[in-house]
Amino acid sequence: KQEVTQIPAALSVPEGENLVLNCSFTDSAIYNLQWFRQDPGKGLTSLLLIQSSQREQTSGRLNASLDKSSGRSTLYIAASQPGDSATYLCAVNTNAGKSTFGDGTTLTVKP
Amino acid sequence: NAGVTQTPKFRVLKTGQSMTLLCAQDMNHEYMYWYRQDPGMGLRLIHYSVGEGTTAKGEVPDGYNVSRLKKQNFLLGLESAAPSQTSVYFCASSPMTSGNPYEQYFGPGTRLTVT
Numbered sequence: 001k002q003e004v005t006q007i008p009a010a011l012s013v014p015e016g017e018n019l020v021l022n023c024s025f026t027d028s029a030i031y032n033l034q035w036f037r038q039d040p041g042k043g044l045t046s047l048l049l050i051q052s053s054q055r056e057q058t059s060g061r062l063n064a065s066l067d068k069s070s071g072r073s074t075l076y077i078a079a080s081q082p083g084d085s086a087t088y089l090c091a092v093n094t095n096a097g098k099s100t101f102g103d104g105t106t107l108t109v110k111p
Numbered sequence: 112n113a114g115v116t117q118t119p120k121f122r123v124l125k126t127g128q129s130m131t132l133l134c135a136q137d138m139n140h141e142y143m144y145w146y147r148q149d150p151g152m153g154l155r156l157i158h159y160s161v162g163e164g165t166t167a168k169g170e171v172p173d174g175y176n177v178s179r180l181k182k183q184n185f186l187l188g189l190e191s192a193a194p195s196q197t198s199v200y201f202c203a204s205s206p207m208t209s210g211n212p213y214e215q216y217f218g219p220g221t222r223l224t225v226t
Binding site: 031032034036042043044045046049051089091093094095097098099101102103104 | 142144151153154156159161169201203205207211212213214215216217218219220
């Protein structure tokens with residue numbers, strides 16, 4: 001059974017810092033991995049999707065990497081801003097169309 | 112495109128009452144999902160569908176039923192609501208034959224309270 005772990009569970013940083021969020025998974029037989037952002041009381045917004053054959057994806061200040069063999073993905077946020085404060089979730093998708101989500105990392109960026 | 116929409120946004124039920132949550136997507140996606148999100152439990156898959164007329168059980172299907180009579184709609188039913196079903200329910204869809212297969216798009220959620 002796939003298990004997805006996100007560390008740390010919570011992170012507080014001052015504005016302007018670069019930071020890394022971690023996601024690890026136990027079964028490397030994945031189709032792709034997706035990073036989401038969730039604001040309090042809201043739905044999930046997709047940030048980046050990495051196919052199993054890719055090593056990284058970039059969107060603006062966000063960079064996600066994937067090391068399938070070691071079961072790890074990281075989300076790098078450059079020059080963090082207070083507006084980045086949210087919960088970040090990773091989801092591992094199989095080719096059967098099913099996903100396993102981590103519990104998320106709650107990020108607070110202080111002005 | 113409206114993407115994935117859910118109705119209602121909020122609902123309060125009494126124990127034993129029934130209700131149906133509606134999910135609609137306008138992206139012609141093959142796959143649709145129902146999740147529940149609870150504090151400390153993360154997102155858990157209730158039921159999913161790989162195409163019109165098909166449904167399958169997820170991780171926590173007990174107490175729920177689903178139907179996918181049309182490709183764009185996925186209904187989640189609670190026949191006899193229980194306080195343990197108090198949660199936020201999210202619907203999602205993903206393509207299989209176009210775009211990025213299995214990339215999930217989420218609705219805004221339905222907050223359900225069962226008293």
